[in-house]
Amino acid sequence: MSNRPIYLDCHATTPVDERVLAAMLPYFTEKFGNPASISHVYGWEAEAAVKQTREILAAAINASPEEIVITSGATEANNLAIKGIAEAYFQKGQHIITVATEHKAVLDPCNYLKTLGFDITVLPVQKDGLIDLNELEKAIRPETILVSVMAANNEIGVLQPLSAIGEICRDRNIIFHTDAAQAIGKIPLDVQAQKIDLMSLTAHKVYGPKGIGALYVRRRNPRVQIAPQQHGGGHERGMRSGTLYTPQIVGFGKAVEIALAEQATENQRITALRLKLWEQLSQIPGVHLNGHPTQRLAGNLSISVEGVDGAALSLGLQPIMAVSSGSACNSTSTAPSHVLTALGHPSQLAYASVRFGIGRFNTPEEIDIIAKHAIATIQSLRKQASLV
Ligand SMILES: *Cc1c(COP(=O)(O)O)cnc(C)c1O
Numbered sequence: 001m002s003n004r005p006i007y008l009d010c011h012a013t014t015p016v017d018e019r020v021l022a023a024m025l026p027y028f029t030e031k032f033g034n035p036a037s038i039s040h041v042y043g044w045e046a047e048a049a050v051k052q053t054r055e056i057l058a059a060a061i062n063a064s065p066e067e068i069v070i071t072s073g074a075t076e077a078n079n080l081a082i083k084g085i086a087e088a089y090f091q092k093g094q095h096i097i098t099v100a101t102e103h104k105a106v107l108d109p110c111n112y113l114k115t116l117g118f119d120i121t122v123l124p125v126q127k128d129g130l131i132d133l134n135e136l137e138k139a140i141r142p143e144t145i146l147v148s149v150m151a152a153n154n155e156i157g158v159l160q161p162l163s164a165i166g167e168i169c170r171d172r173n174i175i176f177h178t179d180a181a182q183a184i185g186k187i188p189l190d191v192q193a194q195k196i197d198l199m200s201l202t203a204h205k206v207y208g209p210k211g212i213g214a215l216y217v218r219r220r221n222p223r224v225q226i227a228p229q230q231h232g233g234g235h236e237r238g239m240r241s242g243t244l245y246t247p248q249i250v251g252f253g254k255a256v257e258i259a260l261a262e263q264a265t266e267n268q269r270i271t272a273l274r275l276k277l278w279e280q281l282s283q284i285p286g287v288h289l290n291g292h293p294t295q296r297l298a299g300n301l302s303i304s305v306e307g308v309d310g311a312a313l314s315l316g317l318q319p320i321m322a323v324s325s326g327s328a329c330n331s332t333s334t335a336p337s338h339v340l341t342a343l344g345h346p347s348q349l350a351y352a353s354v355r356f357g358i359g360r361f362n363t364p365e366e367i368d369i370i371a372k373h374a375i376a377t378i379q380s381l382r383k384q385a386s387l388v
Contacts, residue, residue, distance in 0.1 A: 005322045006366045010205070010299055010359035011154045011182060012324055016251065017207040017360070023254040024209065027247040035244045036235065046246045053253030057214055060256050061180075061199060062190040069215045069236045070244055074181035075105040077200035077215035078148075080240065081177045082109040084226030085146045085198070086118060089175070093143030097121045099131055100342035101158075102150055106179055107338075110148070119143075125342050128292040129158035137168060146175050151183035151199075155339040155355055156291030157300025159187060166195030175224055181205055181213075185259025186267070186297055191216060197224050203248070207360060208255030212248035215240075266360065270298040273358050273367050277301055280371035284378060290343060290353065299358035304345065308381045310352035316377035317354070321370050324355045 007015075027049060035050045037043025054065035071077045086096070098110050100122050110120045121139045123131055131149065140147075147169050149160050162178060169176035177198035180189060185206040191199060202213035217239065218224045232241025259266075278301055281287050286306030305313065314325050336345055340353055356370070 005318065005320055006362075006370060007322045008356050008358060008362065008366075008370060009322045009324050010357035011157075011355060012357065013204050013210065014207045014359055015361065016209055017255060017258060019258060020208055020251045020254045024247045024251040027250050031246070033246075035246060036233070046244075049246055049250050049253075050244055053249045056253040056257050057201065057216075060184065060189065060260055061196075061201075061216060062192050063216050064219070066237070067216055067219050069217055069239045070249060071213045071215055071240055072211055073204070073213035074103075074179060074200045074202035075213075076240075077202070077213050078103070078105040078177075078179055079109050080215050080226060080229050081198045081200060081217075082106065082146065082148060083113065083229055084239075085175055085177070085224075086113050086116075087227035088225040089145040090118075093141075093145045095119045095121070095141050095144045096146045096148065097123060097136065097139050097144060098148045099123045099125060099150070099160075101125050101129060101153055101156070101339045102148065103154055103179055103181070106148055106150065125158075127344055128295070129153060129156050129290070129339075129343060130292055130295065131160060131165075133161065133164055133168065136165065140168075140172055140174065144172075144174050146177060148177040148179070151178045151180040151189065152187065152297050153291070153339065154182050155337060156302045156343070157182075157297035158291040159183075159295045159297065162189075162194040162196065169197075170195040173222075182297060185256055185263065186299075188263075191218065197222070198226075203252035203255050206255050206259045209248050209251040212245060212252045214252070267298045270358050270360075270362075273362060273364060274299060274301050274356075276364065277356060277358070277367050277371055280368075281374060284375055287378070290340060301356040301358070303354050303356075304340070305352045305354065305378055307385060308352045308378055309385075312381055313352040313354065313377065316381060317374060320373040324357070325353055 031045050033042025033046040035046040054068045057068050058065045114120050123135055125131055149165050152159050166176050175197045178196055179200045181202045182205055184201045197218040199216040204210040228239050230241055235241045288304045290302035290304055310325055
């Protein structure tokens with residue numbers, strides 16, 4: 001393990017916490033029952049475990065347990081929310097509003113709906129990555145059925161003003177969906193105070209297992225309807241069929257429980273690490289912070305570096321650190337991501353971008369190693385460039 005690069009890519013995924021793994025293990029072997037089996041103890045104990053996770057998730061966002069629909073992750077939750085609303089409310093209207101910096105798991109379902117005749121408004125963001133609330137208000141039409149704005153961005157860490165957006169939507173009877181994949185366990189979320197109607201969650205960004213997530217679907221004030229996108233045995237009150245994956249669900253609950261218990265202290269510790277890294281990196285000229293300086297996730301540091309080739313920088317950093325240039329989901333190309341482009345970065349300019357995602361298992365010593373190596377790599381690449 002020790003000669004592997006330092007992991008600093010916590011927006012892509014995180015390791016499963018040992019405490020989470022320990023909670024999951026009995027549910028693979030001994031307590032393997034189907035939560036839908038109602039006539040024996042194997043089913044009952046699995047059902048009890050699923051119920052406990054529903055309660056943890058509901059408490060985490062101030063919802064009730066029956067409003068939690070288990071999915072395979074945030075991609076599925078986003079698809080279920082967006083297509084499910086489109087299908088259930090198309091007679092009311094066929095206009096949806098989203099934002100240029102959303103994850104592809106929001107933008108692509110919206111693009112798909114466009115091919116079916118829906119009208120999609122993609123709001124721009126300001127230089128700091130935040131949406132302009134006036135732009136949102138102006139974009140709303142009588143036929144708008146859904147506004148989808150993420151809680152925390154996966155590339156630049158920016159936190160959108162959920163309460164203000166919720167207020168605008170509720171006043172106009174428009175359903176508000178938020179992709180909170182990066183936010184759950186890291187920032188306070190409250191579907192009542194923030195007037196959120198649908199919220200996508202996932203476990204693997206918060207030290208839980210991959211392949212498990214949830215969609216919060218509001219049941220009252222107002223009652224939100226979604227059309228199922230996967231039909232079958234009628235699980236999850238008909239909204240998402242398929243046998244529940246008990247071990248993953250148990251891990252999801254444990255992961256969120258731990259994250260909430262440690263949220264305040266961890267945010268302080270991780271913010272200090274991020275500031276320590278930025279303090280060192282910002283010493284060299286031509287290094288810019290992407291996204292709002294304070295309205296951001298504790299562990300996110302996204303930078304653009306002038307005068308350096310993206311692919312060369314990526315190669316130079318690789319032996320020492322696991323970081324991402326742009327979004328991990330489309331990092332096969334070194335072209336600037338749709339998120340950085342939306343911030344107004346000139347794509348012709350020679351610059352590289354790096355996303356550092358600091359998390360639970362990173363230490364101050366690691367941050368010093370990272371900073372030292374990143375600075376040395378940038379300076380050496382610039383020197384080479386000036387010699388040609
Ligand atoms: C990771 C992520 C997703 C996708 O979640 P999965 O559970 O991996 O499907 C969606 N949205 C955002 C903002 C993410 O960070």
